[in-house]
Amino acid sequence: MQSFASLTISDLWIERAERDLCKGLSFSVQSGDVVRILGENGAGKSSLLKVIVGALSPEEGRIAYSGEDVTLDRSILQQDALYIGHSVGVKQRLSVAENIRWYCPDVCTNVLHEALKSLELIDYMDTPVKKLSAGQTRRVALARLWLSQKTLWLLDEPFASLDVKGVELLEERIQQHALAGGMVILTSHQNLLSLASRDVMLLP
Numbered sequence: 001m002q003s004f005a006s007l008t009i010s011d012l013w014i015e016r017a018e019r020d021l022c023k024g025l026s027f028s029v030q031s032g033d034v035v036r037i038l039g040e041n042g043a044g045k046s047s048l049l050k051v052i053v054g055a056l057s058p059e060e061g062r063i064a065y066s067g068e069d070v071t072l073d074r075s076i077l078q079q080d081a082l083y084i085g086h087s088v089g090v091k092q093r094l095s096v097a098e099n100i101r102w103y104c105p106d107v108c109t110n111v112l113h114e115a116l117k118s119l120e121l122i123d124y125m126d127t128p129v130k131k132l133s134a135g136q137t138r139r140v141a142l143a144r145l146w147l148s149q150k151t152l153w154l155l156d157e158p159f160a161s162l163d164v165k166g167v168e169l170l171e172e173r174i175q176q177h178a179l180a181g182g183m184v185i186l187t188s189h190q191n192l193l194s195l196a197s198r199d200v201m202l203l204p
């Protein structure tokens with residue numbers, strides 16, 4: 001993880017399905033920040049995260065990562081970013097442990113076990129994901145956050161389907177990451193007063 005990093009979004013316009021989203025959005029994030037993207041359904045929160053990670057291109061605007069302009073080539077940012085999308089993106093036929101190894105092939109067994117214990121998934125490590133509940137499946141997708149060394153986390157509705165304990169665990173992990181110098185941008189319809197250091201509102 002970088003000791004200090006920043007992300008600067010300047011005058012960003014996104015067009016999707018012939019709708020203008022974001023409309024000149026500017027904000028910046030730096031090490032230690034947890035920023036929540038707010039907005040109504042369809043406002044463009046998921047699209048914004050996809051633009052930041054480089055899965056979509058903006059119509060206009062600039063994106064800079066730690067001072068480097070990455071608008072046309074997001075590779076520097078991608079090397080240092082972990083994006084977890086709205087859909088959980090886990091492989092249903094693989095077991096919990098196999099799913100985690102799919103994304104983190106170099107993880108050592110002790111570290112994997114510690115992450116699974118933290119997420120209360122240790123008893124399910126050999127269970128195929130298709131036999132888990134929605135909340136447990138979300139925990140499998142989020143396990144990468146316990147293993148990642150990436151600085152910038154882009155999390156689309158990470159609290160969806162989690163129970164109270166799951167929300168607490170994830171909030172703690174996000175706080176630890178920010179305290180260690182990480183940056184987190186997340187979308188959530190939940191009230192996260194104690195977690196987010198700042199909100200960015202997308203207007204219709």
Ligand SMILES: Nc1ncnc2c1ncn2[C@@H]1O[C@H](COP(=O)(O)OP(=O)(O)OP(=O)(O)O)[C@@H](O)[C@H]1O
Binds near residue numbers: 016043044045046
């Ligand atoms: N795969 C897609 N192809 C084309 N247009 C899309 C696609 N996904 C979303 N859109 C359009 O982009 C706009 C913004 O969608 P987006 O998913 O970014 O909103 P959101 O704020 O994340 O919504 P929600 O709170 O419902 O998750 C919507 O008008 C939607 O119709």
